[in-house]
Amino acid sequence: MLTGFAKTPEPPYYAVIFTSQRTHGDDGYGAMAEAMASLVTTQPGYLGHESVRGADGLGITVAYFRDEASILAWKANARHGAAQKAGRERWYSHYEMRVARVERAYSGPEGRQ
Amino acid sequence: MLTGFAKTPEPPYYAVIFTSQRTHGDDGYGAMAEAMASLVTTQPGYLGHESVRGADGLGITVAYFRDEASILAWKANARHGAAQKAGRERWYSHYEMRVARVERAYSGPEGRQ
Numbered sequence: 001m002l003t004g005f006a007k008t009p010e011p012p013y014y015a016v017i018f019t020s021q022r023t024h025g026d027d028g029y030g031a032m033a034e035a036m037a038s039l040v041t042t043q044p045g046y047l048g049h050e051s052v053r054g055a056d057g058l059g060i061t062v063a064y065f066r067d068e069a070s071i072l073a074w075k076a077n078a079r080h081g082a083a084q085k086a087g088r089e090r091w092y093s094h095y096e097m098r099v100a101r102v103e104r105a106y107s108g109p110e111g112r113q
Numbered sequence: 114m115l116t117g118f119a120k121t122p123e124p125p126y127y128a129v130i131f132t133s134q135r136t137h138g139d140d141g142y143g144a145m146a147e148a149m150a151s152l153v154t155t156q157p158g159y160l161g162h163e164s165v166r167g168a169d170g171l172g173i174t175v176a177y178f179r180d181e182a183s184i185l186a187w188k189a190n191a192r193h194g195a196a197q198k199a200g201r202e203r204w205y206s207h208y209e210m211r212v213a214r215v216e217r218a219y220s221g222p223e224g225r226q
Contacts, residue, residue: 004171019163050132052173054165058117060173088222100213109201
């Protein structure tokens, strides 16, 4: 039932919201996306992520981290850097990335506040 | 090209990250989701939203607001309240809602920083 949800601690923590439109064709994207989803779990301060892509190629991935320093370290990871470069050059026609500090969190329907 | 992206101002502003797993069947969900997507645009402080749902029913919607007061006012909207109630009772098997303060934002590939 809970597949796809990140188990995050009590706030505060950080979220990187990445909204993207994929170009057509795979062109190595699927394998790299899987590799990055695996690699990020080894990143100190990584808390979890949630990711959805629709049939029209629009996707939202939200990755959660303990603090800003963890985000900057992940951004600077060399293998991640190669993926970012390919993303800019080939995989995304457009993207928006927002770094946000999570201040409150609720879940439901069970624990609705 | 830019369909589906929210045009947000320079940070800081707020994001409501809503990750949800839909139950099976429509059961009035589609019409209500459209009505809420329209209604929220009339909410003072609303800046835009991005929303994706995958074939497995997992969805992420991120709505952007100027400040916390705008989020609380939208939460308290009566018609939105009726939708929230139906969501808890029928439409979602699970959801996570996180309120976050956006501190930095980038877009690309054009304006990559």
